[in-house]
Amino acid sequence: MLSQNSRLRAMKSLLYSYYTDFTTFYCIYLGIITGLCLTKFIFSSSASGSSALTVGMVNCFILLPIAMAAITSNSELLKKFSFPVDRDLVALSHIMLILLLPLIMLLTSCIFYLLEILASELLMATSDNFFYSWLVTRGSFLAGFAVSYIVIVAVTALSWMFFAWFYRYKVIVSVVTGTFALALIYFSEFREAFLSLVGKVFVNPSPGLLSLKLGTITLVLFALGYIPIKRMEVK
Amino acid sequence: MNAVILQDLVKRFGKKKALDGISLELQENRIVGLIGRNGAGKTTLLRTLAGFLRPTVGSVLVFGQNPFDNIRVLSDIVLMDDERYTDNSDLRVLIDRAALSWSQFDKAMALKLLDYFNIPVKTKIKKLSKGMKTLFSLVIALLSRCPLTLLDEPTLGLDAAHRKEISSLLLKDYVNYPRTIIVSSHLISELEGLMEQVVLIDNGRLVFHKTIEDVQSYALYLTGRRSILEEQEGRRRVIYKESMGEMLVLGVVNDLSAEELRRLESSGIEISAMGVQDVCVNMTRQDEGGVLDVVSK
Numbered sequence: 344m345l346s347q348n349s350r351l352r353a354m355k356s357l358l359y360s361y362y363t364d365f366t367t368f369y370c371i372y373l374g375i376i377t378g379l380c381l382t383k384f385i386f387s388s389s390a391s392g393s394s395a396l397t398v399g400m401v402n403c404f405i406l407l408p409i410a411m412a413a414i415t416s417n418s419e420l421l422k423k424f425s426f427p428v429d430r431d432l433v434a435l436s437h438i439m440l441i442l443l444l445p446l447i448m449l450l451t452s453c454i455f456y457l458l459e460i461l462a463s464e465l466l467m468a469t470s471d472n473f474f475y476s477w478l479v480t481r482g483s484f485l486a487g488f489a490v491s492y493i494v495i496v497a498v499t500a501l502s503w504m505f506f507a508w509f510y511r512y513k514v515i516v517s518v519v520t521g522t523f524a525l526a527l528i529y530f531s532e533f534r535e536a537f538l539s540l541v542g543k544v545f546v547n548p549s550p551g552l553l554s555l556k557l558g559t560i561t562l563v564l565f566a567l568g569y570i571p572i573k574r575m576e577v578k
Numbered sequence: 579m580n581a582v583i584l585q586d587l588v589k590r591f592g593k594k595k596a597l598d599g600i601s602l603e604l605q606e607n608r609i610v611g612l613i614g615r616n617g618a619g620k621t622t623l624l625r626t627l628a629g630f631l632r633p634t635v636g637s638v639l640v641f642g643q644n645p646f647d648n649i650r651v652l653s654d655i656v657l658m659d660d661e662r663y664t665d666n667s668d669l670r671v672l673i674d675r676a677a678l679s680w681s682q683f684d685k686a687m688a689l690k691l692l693d694y695f696n697i698p699v700k701t702k703i704k705k706l707s708k709g710m711k712t713l714f715s716l717v718i719a720l721l722s723r724c725p726l727t728l729l730d731e732p733t734l735g736l737d738a739a740h741r742k743e744i745s746s747l748l749l750k751d752y753v754n755y756p757r758t759i760i761v762s763s764h765l766i767s768e769l770e771g772l773m774e775q776v777v778l779i780d781n782g783r784l785v786f787h788k789t790i791e792d793v794q795s796y797a798l799y800l801t802g803r804r805s806i807l808e809e810q811e812g813r814r815r816v817i818y819k820e821s822m823g824e825m826l827v828l829g830v831v832n833d834l835s836a837e838e839l840r841r842l843e844s845s846g847i848e849i850s851a852m853g854v855q856d857v858c859v860n861m862t863r864q865d866e867g868g869v870l871d872v873v874s875k
Contacts, residue, residue, distance in 0.1 A: 349653035356678035363671050418664065424630060425662045426679040429649040573647075577630035 353428045357436050360423060361414075365444065368410055372448055375402055380455055384462065395459045396479070396487070399452020403445055403495045408502035414440070415506040417578055424577045434572045438565055441503055445495040449488060486550045497557045497564070504568035511571040579641075581606045581726055581758035582627060586636035589622050589782075596622040598782035599636070604760070604775070606725070609752060611773035611790075612762040613858045619782040620762040621659065624728045627760070628657035640726055653680070658719035659730035660712070663703050669714060670699045682723040691717045691747075695740075708735030716744060720751050727759045733768065741768055748772060766855040776854065780862040793854050800828045802847035810842075817860040818852075829860050 379398045413419055414437060423433060456479075479487070509516045526533045544556055582604040589597040597619045604610055614620045625631045626638055629645035629652050638644060645651045663672055669692065677685045692699055695713050697706065706714060712735050719727055732748075733741045749772055752759060760777075763769050776793045778785040788796065797817060800807055804826040811819070811828060818829025829852055834842075843849060852860070 349649050352679055352681065353649055353653065356675050359678055360671075360675055363667060421661060422664055426675055427649060427652040427655070429647050429652060431647075432649070576632055577625075 349427065350429075350432065353426070354432055354436070356426050357423060357428050357432055358439075360426075361436055361440060365410075365440070368406070368444075369447065369451075372402060372406055373451065375406075376452060376455055380459060384459075395452055395455035396491075399449060399455065400491055400495065402452075403448050404498060407444060407448075407495065407499040410444070411441075411499060411503040412506045415503060415572075416510055420575070421577055430573050430575065434569045437503060437568075437572075441496060441499045441565075445492055445499060449492055449495070453488070490550050490553060493554045493557045493561075497561045500561045500564040500568070504564045507568040507571045511575050579606050580604060580639075581608075581641060582760075583639040583642075584636065585639075587623075587626065587633050587638060588635035589619075589626060589631060590634045595782050597626070597633075600779065600782070600784045601636075602777065602784060602787055604758060604777075606758055607756040608774045609748075609759045609761065609772050610775045610777055611766065611769055612760050612777050612779070613766060614762075614779040615862050618779050618862070620779065621730055622782075623779065624657060624659070624730050624760065624762060627726070628652075628655050628728055630657075654725045655728065656680075656719045656722045656724040656726075657728040657730065658715045658732060660708075660715075660734055662715050663711070663718075666702055666704055668700055668702055669697065672703065672714075672718065673699065676718050676722060680722045680724065684721045684723070688717050688721045691721075709737065709740065712736055713740065713744075716747075720748060723751075723755045723757065725757050727757055729759065729761045729763075731763055732761060733763060733765055741765070745769070745772060766858055767853070770854050776858070778858055778861060785861050790854065793857055794851065795832055796857050797829055797852040797860070798832045798834070799850045799852055799856075800830060800842065800847050801825065801850070802842075802845070806842075806845055806847060818856075818863070829856070 376395070376398055379402075380395050383394050383398075420433065505516070505520075527537060528534075544560075545553065548556065580603045582602065584600050584602040587597050587600040587602075588595065600619075600623070612620050612623065622631065626633060627640060627645060629640075629647065632646050638646075640651050641654060643651045645655060673685060673688055673692075676683045676688070689699065692714065695710070695717075697710050697714055703711065703714070712732065716729070716732055719729060719732075733744060736744065745768065748759070761769055761773070770790065773790050775787065775789055777787045786793075799818070800810065802825065804821070804824055807826040807828050810830070814828070814830040815833075816828055816830055818827070820827040839849060
């Protein structure tokens with residue numbers, strides 16, 4: 344009972360800490376997406392029905408791996424360990440962030456998408472010199488949202504797993520990653536074998552099957568990233 | 579009950595042994611001074627107790643349990659050092675986090691003390707001076723009222739007035755809320771009045787663990803004519819020696835009987851107690867001599 348109480352307190356404290364950290368991160372995301380959408384509107388005489396969604400997704404692909412690099416670094420973890428917390432709670436809170444942040448960011452880009460439609464409708468009604476292509480239907484939107492979310496979660500989980508290992512075993516991870524990259528560049532047989540493996544997983548499956556495959560990969564990445572965090576010393 | 583039990587504790591960083599076979603038992607509700615030179619292993623020991631580091635060999639028990647990755651024990655431990663709270667956060671956020679983390683944390687008192695020390699809670703921790711940061715960390719550590727409070731250099735960057743106030747605050751809070759406090763500091767003379775026990779470590783090894791009274795009477799300075807003291811040198815455990823012409827100063831472990839002391843005094847030898855700081859310095863003195871020997875070569 345006492346142990347559960349300690350764990351609950353530690354979890355609340357840790358989540359509060361991540362909440363305050365990621366408020367700033369979210370503001371940066373909001374700033375970038377606002378800036379890009381406005382720029383597109385100001386400098387272009389046309390807009391596609393998915394520009395806010397594309398901008399949002401690209402931002403997720405850039406910002407979330409950066410966030411993962413930050414939260415798994417030794418200095419960030421040292422800060423978290425200034426208050427009572429164990430490694431399971433740290434890993435759990437990271438997984439919660441990996442699941443929640445893409446959702447919040449994608450929902451934000453959807454709000455921007457609605458604003459974009461509204462602004463485009465207004466512009467089309469008032470100007471003859473504006474062209475707007477309506478590409479997204481309700482069905483494609485929902486499927487796209489689900490698949491985008493799962494893809495972003497998988498990419499974020501991959502970067503979390505990578506950095507969790509990297510900060511703990513810098514030399515080994517650098518050597519393995521470097522060798523892998525060089526093999527991809529210089530050995531065409533290896534490259535083709537790797538690409539065909541990736542192709543088998545990702546090319547032409549239905550959205551449901553793709554989500555299932557990515558979900559499984561994400562779970563494996565969570566398990567792999569948990570290992571170095573569970574074993575780490577706080578230095 | 580023992581708050582801390584260490585058994586043959588070894589901690590290696592690569593090839594370097596930071597802690598080398600330390601065995602120690604610390605009782606609950608004591609203020610213990612952890613003394614040692616730079617690089618002696620004090621910080622490593624405190625971090626191992628705080629569950630940050632895993633022992634390479636041996637065991638660490640805090641309140642009967644291994645602290646590494648054990649939230650039940652970690653909730654009862656607070657470590658204050660100069661690497662805590664390096665966030666870009668406001669102090670208020672950190673205080674809120676402390677209140678969430680420790681049920682016994684006295685938030686109202688923390689705010690009062692920060693106000694007294696002129697530390698605005700809306701400031702970011704990065705913008706505080708070294709001394710203010712130390713004060714803030716100390717306030718959090720003391721008011722968390724954890725059963726095991728670990729203070730690593732708690733007077734770092736503090737001026738004399740603040741050091742005095744912190745000593746009073748620590749003592750007052752300890753009297754009201756007894757707990758085990760381990761203080762690591764170089765300013766031994768200033769903390770001598772607080773410490774009940776002294777743990778001296780050198781090169782990762784335990785030199786001694788004694789009560790403050792035992793350390794205060796542990797060694798003596800004998801000052802007098804070389805011819806008389808050289809005779810003593812062979813018979814005593816000498817921890818300090820300094821020649822000044824025909825005069826000699828010997829620091830010896832105090833195992834002299836009352837009769838022997840009387841005889842020395844009657845032969846013109848001046849006898850004085852070696853202070854706690856001098857005992858600690860002399861017990862961990864490097865064999866190759868002092869810095870002046872290096873300069874004079």
